Amino acid sequence: MRLTLVAPPWNSLYRPSIQIGTLAALEDEKEGDPITPVYAYLDWFEYAVGALECDPAEFVTVYDTIGEELYGLGVGDWIFGGVLDAHERRAGRPAPGGVAPREAGPEEQRARARYADFLTEHGVARELVARIVELRSVAPRFVEVLAERLLATGAECFGFTTSFSQLMPALAVARALKDRAPERLVLLGGANCDRPMGQAVMRAYPFVDAVVQGEGEAAVAAVRAARTLGDLAAAPGLVLRHEGELRVSLPAVQPAESAPVPRYAEYFERLRALPHSELITPHVALPFQMSRGCWWGEKLQCTFCGENGSGMVYRSKPGGRLTETLRRLTEEHGVFDTYAVDTILARNDNGLAELAEAEVDVTTFFEVKANLGPRELGEMRAAGVTMVQPGIESLSSSALKLLRKGATAFHNLRFLVLCEELGIDAQWNLLSAMPEESAAMLQEQLRLIPFITHLAPPSTVSKVRVDRYSPYFEKPDEFGIALSGPEPKYRFVHSGRLPAAERTELAYSFDHVEQVRRSDGTAAEMLALRRRLGARVGLWKKLHEQSRFTFRFGPEMTVLHDRRPHVGTGRHILRGGDDQLFRCLVHGGRLHQAVAQVGAMTGQPEDRVRETVRAWARRGWIHLEGRRGLVLAVRDGMRDELGRAAELRERTAEAGTAAEAATVDGSGRVSAGQ
Structure with a gap:
């Protein structure tokens, strides 16, 4: 089958979709029908700027805020959910072209008012709320235009990648495609379709022909070789409809090295044709992948982490592939900023030493564990790693033990000191309100923060969330919590006509209550301490630029x-x-x-x-x-960061500095060696 792969909003404007880029690259490696990638989130940017007649620079900020900061409130999904709501309200009487009428009826007006109140209650500025409501009003016409464009590709099958806020945009376009061409196939994949969530999508939205659970390479290869839907019966990872039931094929776990270098030509082609592309082009970074799964999660999964779903098994490409991959991507597209989507950097053969020796001025990003020492961070900076996400989560060793982070406050603070010294931008979040959190854990951090305002502050301070596939979700009783249902955003994201049980199956994030309080403070005292922590971090952010130590x-x-x-x-x-x-x-x-x-x-x-x-x-x-x-304090050796990096990575281990390699095992005990 001829296949069109679609990356819907709200993928970052500055990143080509690695999901469809990797799958599109299979066309160059394996036989089968052609693959056409469509970067629909760039189409949405162009369309929304014109439809709202707004300043493009302003809309870039609005888009980034919705895609990066408001995911937890379901904003991106709600904007496109109105297309499906309108379809249901027509009760089998579709408007011409199968799209919603321009004017909002009373029910839609009430839906907008309720959601606007929800956002305002959660601190979203009224001006932004008004813009969000405007975007929902223009989304139906965009869906219509995009569906017509996709049909014009001549594809027999349309595959949508769905992560974070992409599920409802994908479903809205899929609905429009099936209204116009029922014989064409639509399938969805990505994080929103993993394991039971994918089957829930099939039950709740019967116009979806199939979903891909887990990794998509084997399923895409099967689609390209197929001639009919029946040919896909045994395709790995596909959920299909069969005699009124769902037929589920187990997903295939791919070796990491089998994934090709992503194909991004179509992204740059669309970007060049995009009005106001100058707002995006200077900030583009090229995503790449060196590993899948999480080696720490295999050993001891962090209590709150549901990120890997069915793909926890850790697989990594040979380190030598890193320099080869980055050379190929940067030379092909003339972009020297890159971005690893790996859950965690490989411990040993990660390719950074070879990249540091290569004569390339590439900058990159990795997610890492925070117990890396001076030598490892020096090597990273020498290799061009200028930004990291270390997963710090807390500056209390006791809280980190509760979260099963495999690090202590010592590791986290050393990491921040080294990043400041080496000019590495550390992006991290501070978590609180985890089960069994104590007042002492919060007070410990409140005392510490005034002394570390010269180090990178956290991006956010937030309550621990219970996500599907996390230990908190899988074994709540073990942590003394009870799940109380999906987060409130799902009431707005999915139509009110959808049964509560189906909304629960579609949900990824859940509310919870602590069944047994084991804290050394009352509920009111704990809430006051958490608010103080948030306020103190806010002050940290304000003071950081002027703070030096x-x-x-x-x-x-x-x-x-x-x-x-x-x-x-x-x-x-x-x-x-x-x-x-x-x-x-x-x-x-x-x-x-x-x-x-x-x-x-x-x-x-x-x-x-x-x-x-x-x-x-x-x-x-x-x-x-x-x-x-x-x-x-941070060393100011009057050298540039690369000079310091070279010094640190060449440092030899000595018996007196064994603490630099200290790690924490699963029980929280400190042990030497890494």
Whole structure:
């Protein structure tokens, strides 16, 4: 079958869809009918700017906000859900072309008013709410235009990728396609169709012919080779209708190396033809993938993480493929910013050392664990990694243990110090309200934050969410919680005519209640502490640009500059034992070793050295955790970041610095080695 692959809104404007780019690349590697990629989210950008007669630069901001920040409120899906609602209200009397009438009837007006109130209650600015309602009013005509364009490709099958806010846009267009050409096939895939969610899509929306569960390469190969729907009966990962029931084929788990380098030519072709493309083109980054699944999740899945669904099994391409992949992508498209979509960076053969040696000026992004030390981060920066998402989640070791993060506050703070030193942008979130959270965990972080305003603040502070496929969802009793139903956004995203049970099956995120309180504070006290934490992080963000806490090494002395707002103590010169003690704790060190070394070198009593350690901790110069200490200041060695990266990655392991490789096993115990 001739196949058209569609990437609907709200994919990032600045990234070609890696899902359809990877599947489209199969056309070059395997025999079968042609594949046509369509970047419909770029079409939507052009259409919405014209339909609303708005400033394109303003709409870029609106689009980014809806796609990146308002996913949790279901905004992107709700905008297109009105097309399906209108179809249901017509009760089998479709308007010409199968699209909703332009004027909103009383029921639609009520739906818009209820959702506008919902958004306002959740802090969305009224001006943005008004724009969101406007977008819903113009979405039906866009769906009509896009459906006609897709049919003109001559494809016999239309495949939609659906992640995050793409489900309702895909369903709206699929409905319009089936109204016009019932004989053409529509299938959906992506995260919104994994495992039971895909079968729920089939039951709730009978115009969908099939869904792909799990990875899509085998299913796409089967579609290209098929001539009829019956030929797909045994295709891996497909859910099909058969005699009034759903027939489910188990998904195939692909080796990572079998995935081709994505094909992005059609994205750039569409981008060049896009009015106002100058707002997008300078910020484009090329997605690539080196691994699938999560090696940490295989060992001990984070309690709140449902990201991998059926694809937790970790598979990685040989590290040498990294440089090859980035060379090919950047040379083909003339774009040197890249973006790894991997859940987690490979531990060993990740290709960064080879990339660091390659003569290419490529920048890239990876998701990583935060227990990486100076050598690993130095290697990453030397390889052109300028942005990371470390999954820090908390600055309390006790809270991190509850979340099964496999790291401690020591690791997270060391990571942030090193990123500041190396010029790596660390993007992270702070979580609270996890089951069994205590007042002490929140107070610990409240005390710490004033001392670390010079380090990268979290992007958001949010309550832990219960997502499908996470341990919280799969085994709520184990964590003392009870699921209380899908998050409220699903009442608006899916039509009110959809039974509650079906909305539950379609949902990914769920509300919950804690059945047994094991906190050291009352509910009111805990709420007050969480609000204080959010406010203090807000202040952290405001102070960050002006906050500095740096040091420089000199001959037998260290000069410390402490210009942190409210807690800074100015300029200090450390000599003798203080200089040696400080150096022992830069990037982390064992306290007993540092104290013994200083005592042996200077003749100071160890009790006096330990008192210095405690005094520095009170000032926030160092962070103490168990038997380790970490200097919170950032080295200003008067070198550029790449010079520091080269120095760190060449550092050899010594017995006295074994703490740099410390990790935490699943029980929370600290162990040496990585």
